[in-house]
Amino acid sequence: MKRANIASGLVMGAFGLLMLLVVIPAQIxxxxxxxxSPRLVPNITMILVVGLSMLMVVNALRSDPDPQSGAASFQRSELAALVKISAVFAVSLGSFLWVSPxxxxxxxVxxxxxxxxxxxxxTLVLMPSVLIFAVWFLFYRVLGTAIL
Structure with missing residues (x-):
């Protein structure tokens, strides 16, 4: 777990710095x-991401060595869950672009x-129904504006 925390913290820190130094100034x-400034909230968010990821690395470095230090950093089930969730996001993005929001x-969901x-x-039927209705109600009825 120690190696996984160090790797995750470094990757998230690099992502946050890339967003802070390149993407946010170029896109907003x-x-x-x-x-x-419309950059305020994205900058605050990325500063928090970088700070928390560095805290994660420091905590991992200060922790006791893992008894399973030779074991893999990521388990097969964790990688399978990553692939599943990534596939759901890809299908959702395709649905958004080519069918409807x-x-x-x-x-x-x-x-x-x-x-x-x-x-x-x-649960599979009610959760998306309630969430989508709540978003519609908020934007169209409460705020009086369109989402798209």
Whole structure:
């Protein structure tokens, strides 16, 4: 686990720094004087990601050595779960681009539940329905604006 925490922390730290130094400045325009910058929230988020990932690396380095230090850092079941969730996101993204955002939301929520082992049909139907209705109600009825 120690090696996995170090590797994960370093990868997340590098991702956060890349976002802070390259992606956010290139993709989000600066605001005029007197306005809150649209870069503020992404920058704060990435600063937190970098800080927490470095904390994760430091804690892993300070911890006692693993008794299973020769064992693999990632188990086969963890990698299988990563592949399943990635496939759900890919299908959801394809549904969003080529079919409709409504289907993409259903695929994302229900597909993730299925990938994580949920088999209760009521949960698989109600959770995406309630979430999508709540988003629709918030944007269209409460805020009076369209999502897309």
């Amino acid at each position: 325009d600066a605001a005029p004087d007197g306005f809150v 409504l289907l993409a939301g259903v695929v994302l 229900s597909g993730t539940l299925l990938a994580l082992g949920e088999r209760n049909i009521l």
